[in-house]
Amino acid sequence: MIRPNNLIAALDAAPANRPFITYWVDEDERETVTFGEFAGRARRQAAVLRNNGVSVGERVVIIMPQGISAMATFVGAMMLGAVPAFLAYPNFKVEPSKYRFGLAGVTANLRAKAVVIDEEFPDEMLGHVALGEEAKLLRVGAGREADGEKDFPMGDIASESLAFIQHSAGTTGLQKGVALTHGAVLRQIEHLRGVLKIKSNDATDIIYNWLPLYHDMGLIACFMLPLVCHLPVVMQSPLDWVMQPESTLQIFTECKCTLAWMPNFAFQFVPRRTPQKRWAQYDLSSVRALINCSEPVRASSMLEFHNAFSSIGLKKTALQSSYAMAENVFAVTQSEIDGPSGPAVIWADGQEFRGAHRIAPVAEGAAGAVSFTSSGRLLPGQLVRIASNSGVALGEGFVGEILVSGDCLFEGYYNRPDLTAKAIVDGWYYTGDLGFLLNGELFVVGRKKDLLIIGGENIYPQDIEEIVGSHPAIHDGRVIAMGVYNPNLGTEEIIAVAEVEREEDLAKAGEIETEIRSSVTSGLGVAVRTIFLKPPKWIVKSTAGKPARSTTREKLLQEHPELSAEN
Amino acid sequence: MTPEAQQMVQYIVEMIRKPGVTVEENTPLVSSGLIDSMALVDLLTKLEDITHLRIPAGKVQPKDMDTVEKMFATAQRVGKPRAVKPLDVPPPPRR
Numbered sequence: 001m002i003r004p005n006n007l008i009a010a011l012d013a014a015p016a017n018r019p020f021i022t023y024w025v026d027e028d029e030r031e032t033v034t035f036g037e038f039a040g041r042a043r044r045q046a047a048v049l050r051n052n053g054v055s056v057g058e059r060v061v062i063i064m065p066q067g068i069s070a071m072a073t074f075v076g077a078m079m080l081g082a083v084p085a086f087l088a089y090p091n092f093k094v095e096p097s098k099y100r101f102g103l104a105g106v107t108a109n110l111r112a113k114a115v116v117i118d119e120e121f122p123d124e125m126l127g128h129v130a131l132g133e134e135a136k137l138l139r140v141g142a143g144r145e146a147d148g149e150k151d152f153p154m155g156d157i158a159s160e161s162l163a164f165i166q167h168s169a170g171t172t173g174l175q176k177g178v179a180l181t182h183g184a185v186l187r188q189i190e191h192l193r194g195v196l197k198i199k200s201n202d203a204t205d206i207i208y209n210w211l212p213l214y215h216d217m218g219l220i221a222c223f224m225l226p227l228v229c230h231l232p233v234v235m236q237s238p239l240d241w242v243m244q245p246e247s248t249l250q251i252f253t254e255c256k257c258t259l260a261w262m263p264n265f266a267f268q269f270v271p272r273r274t275p276q277k278r279w280a281q282y283d284l285s286s287v288r289a290l291i292n293c294s295e296p297v298r299a300s301s302m303l304e305f306h307n308a309f310s311s312i313g314l315k316k317t318a319l320q321s322s323y324a325m326a327e328n329v330f331a332v333t334q335s336e337i338d339g340p341s342g343p344a345v346i347w348a349d350g351q352e353f354r355g356a357h358r359i360a361p362v363a364e365g366a367a368g369a370v371s372f373t374s375s376g377r378l379l380p381g382q383l384v385r386i387a388s389n390s391g392v393a394l395g396e397g398f399v400g401e402i403l404v405s406g407d408c409l410f411e412g413y414y415n416r417p418d419l420t421a422k423a424i425v426d427g428w429y430y431t432g433d434l435g436f437l438l439n440g441e442l443f444v445v446g447r448k449k450d451l452l453i454i455g456g457e458n459i460y461p462q463d464i465e466e467i468v469g470s471h472p473a474i475h476d477g478r479v480i481a482m483g484v485y486n487p488n489l490g491t492e493e494i495i496a497v498a499e500v501e502r503e504e505d506l507a508k509a510g511e512i513e514t515e516i517r518s519s520v521t522s523g524l525g526v527a528v529r530t531i532f533l534k535p536p537k538w539i540v541k542s543t544a545g546k547p548a549r550s551t552t553r554e555k556l557l558q559e560h561p562e563l564s565a566e567n
Numbered sequence: 568m569t570p571e572a573q574q575m576v577q578y579i580v581e582m583i584r585k586p587g588v589t590v591e592e593n594t595p596l597v598s599s600g601l602i603d604s605m606a607l608v609d610l611l612t613k614l615e616d617i618t619h620l621r622i623p624a625g626k627v628q629p630k631d632m633d634t635v636e637k638m639f640a641t642a643q644r645v646g647k648p649r650a651v652k653p654l655d656v657p658p659p660p661r662r
Contacts, residue, residue, distance in 0.1 A: 026623045026626065027623070028623070092629060239629060242607060242608065242629075273608045510588075514588070517601070521600030
C-alpha cells in the first residue's frame with residue numbers, strides 16, 4: 001500500500017462504495033454516507049469556500065452541530081489547503097454576550113478568513129461581533145452545499161503543511177490552538193493503526209463515537225483515523241448521547257461496532273443510567289477495544305462497566321486505556337489490544353507514594369495501599385520522560401511531571417509564541433500531568449497544573465474564580481475553585497470556596513450562592529456542585545499574598561469531611 | 568400547577584438536595600446551574616414515568632428540559648403513546 005502524503009490523498013484512496021459515516025439520531029432516524037459521497041460533499045464545500053475567497057493556508061473556523069455537514073466542511077477546507085478548526089457549538093446555557101466575546105477572541109487569534117456556521121445558528125450569539133479584520137461569516141446548510149462546483153483542480157498539499165488546528169481546552173484554553181501538519185497526523189494514525197491492530201484495506205473494524213469533534217478523541221480517533229484507514233464510523237452528537245446513554249448499548253448491538261473511546265466517567269454513566277431490566281436486550285460481543293482516555297483511568301469505573309455487561313458478551317480484555325493529548329495529535333500510549341488481559345493495575349504503599357513520591361509495590365488490597373491503572377506502553381516514535389520539580393529526570397517507579405516528545409508533537413500554539421515557549425522546552429512538551437513509569441508502562445496519577453477535568457473536558461479554575469470573584473458580595477481574588485473526585489459519577493465535580501466581603505453577608509448565603517451558580521453556568525456552561533462561602537481571611541494565603549491552592553483545599557476538606565469521605 | 572407538574576417539582580427538589588431552594592414551574596434548572604446536564608437523562612426518565620409516554624431522546628434538546636413547564640410541553644410535542652414503546656418488547660433472539 002502506498003503511503004498517502006496528506007489526509008486528502010488518504011481519503012481519495014478509499015473505496016468509494018464503502019460506508020463511511022452513519023449519523024445516528026435515535027432508534028428511528030439515521031443517515032449514512034459512503035466514502036465517495038462524503039468526498040463529493042466535501043468537494044462541494046471546498047468550492048463554496050473558494051468562491052468566498054478562502055485559499056491556501058488560511059484559517060477557517062467551523063461552528064456547526066456535530067454531523068456530516070460539519071465534517072464535510074472541515075475536509076472541504078483541507079482540500080483547498082486551508083486550515084480548518086472546529087469550535088464548540090454554543091451551548092444554550094451560555095450567555096450570548098460571553099459567547100460573542102470568546103468567538104471574537106478566537107477568530108482574531110487565528111486570523112480566520114471565514115467563520116462557517118449552520119443555518120440554525122442562533123442570531124443572538126452573533127450580534128454585531130467583530131470577527132477580525134478579514135473574516136467572512138458564511139452560513140452553510142444542506143441546501144447551500146449544492147451551490148459549489150463538483151470538480152475543480154486541486155493543488156498539491158505538502159506533507160509538512162498545516163492540516164488543521166485542534167483546541168486543547170474548553171474555556172480560556174480556546175485560545176490555545178494546537179497547529180498540526182498533515183505529516184504529524186498521518187504519523188500518529190500509522191502508529192495507532194499498528195497498536196490498535198487495525199487490518200489494512202479491510203473494514204472489519206467499525207468505530208462508535210459520541211465525542212465532540214472539537215476534542216482530540218472525537219477529531220483524531222473517530223474522524224481522522226477512520227478517514228485514513230477507510231473504516232466506517234457510527235456517530236452521534238454528545239447532546240443526544242447525554243440524554244440517552246443507553247444508545248451506547250443500542251449502537252454497539254445494532255451496528256456491531258468494534259472500537260470506541262470514552263472518558264472515565266462514561267464507564268459508570270452508561271450502566272447506571274440504563275435500566276438494568278433492559279441490559280439483556282443488548283449484545284456487546286462485537287467490542288474489540290473500548291478505550292478509557294482523557295481523564296485519569298480508574299480501575300473501579302472499568303470494573304463497574306465490565307461487571308454490568310460481561311453477561312451480554314463484553315470481553316474483559318476489551319476494556320483498555322490510553323494517554324493522549326491534543327498537543328501530541330492524540331495518543332502517547334496505548335494498552336495492549338487483544339492481549340491476555342486488560343491494562344495492568346498495580347498496588348503501592350500509600351505513605352511512600354504521598355511522602356516520597358515513590359512507587360513501592362505491595363500486595364493487592366494491603367492496608368493503606370493505593371492502586372493505579374496503567375495507560376499502557378508508548379506508541380512507536382514517542383518518548384516520555386518523568387521529571388522532578390527541579391527538572392531532573394527520574395527513574396522507573398518515581399512520580400514526577402510527564403514530559404512528552406516524539407514524531408507527532410505539535411510545533412506550537414497557533415499565534416501564541418508566549419504560550420509555546422512555556423510549554424515546549426528543549427523539544428519536550430511539559431504536560432502538567434503527574435505520573436510514573438513502571439515495567440515500561442506509563443501510569444498517570446493526577447495533575448500538576450491547576451486544571452480541572454470534568455467529564456473529560458479541561459476547565460481552568462482561574463475562569464471559575466474570576467466569575468465567582470466578580471460577585472459584589474465576594475472579596476475579589478479571594479476565591480479558589482477545585483475539582484473533587486466524586487466516585488458516584490466517576491469524574492471530578494467543581495467545588496468553589498470564596499470569602500465574603502463582610503461577615504454579615506453570610507446571612508444571605510443562599511441568595512449569593514444562587515446568583516454565583518447562575519453566572520458560572522452562563523459564563524462557562526458548566527455547573528458548580530457546591531459553593532462554600534466563608535468569612536473574611538478564611539482562605540489560606542501564600543507568602544506572596546495569593547490564595548494558596550493546596551493548603552486551602554486541605555483546610556476545606558478538613559472542615560467538610562463529607563467531601564473527602566467520597567474519595 | 569397540575570398534579571403531574573407537582574410530582575416533577577418534588578422529584579427535582581429531592582434531586583438537588585439543597586436546603587432553601589424553591590422550584591417553580593418556570594424555574595430555570597440547567598441554565599441556572601441547579602442541575603448538571605448529566606442529570607438530564609434522569610429527568611427524561613421521570614417525565615416518561617409521569618406522562619406515561621415514550622419520549623425519544625434524539626428529538627429533545629437540553630434546552631427543552633430547562634423548566635418543568637418546558638418539560639411537559641416537550642412531552643406533548645414529541646411523546647408517543649406507551650403502547651408502541653419498542654424497548655420494552657423483548658428482542659428477537661440474536662445470532
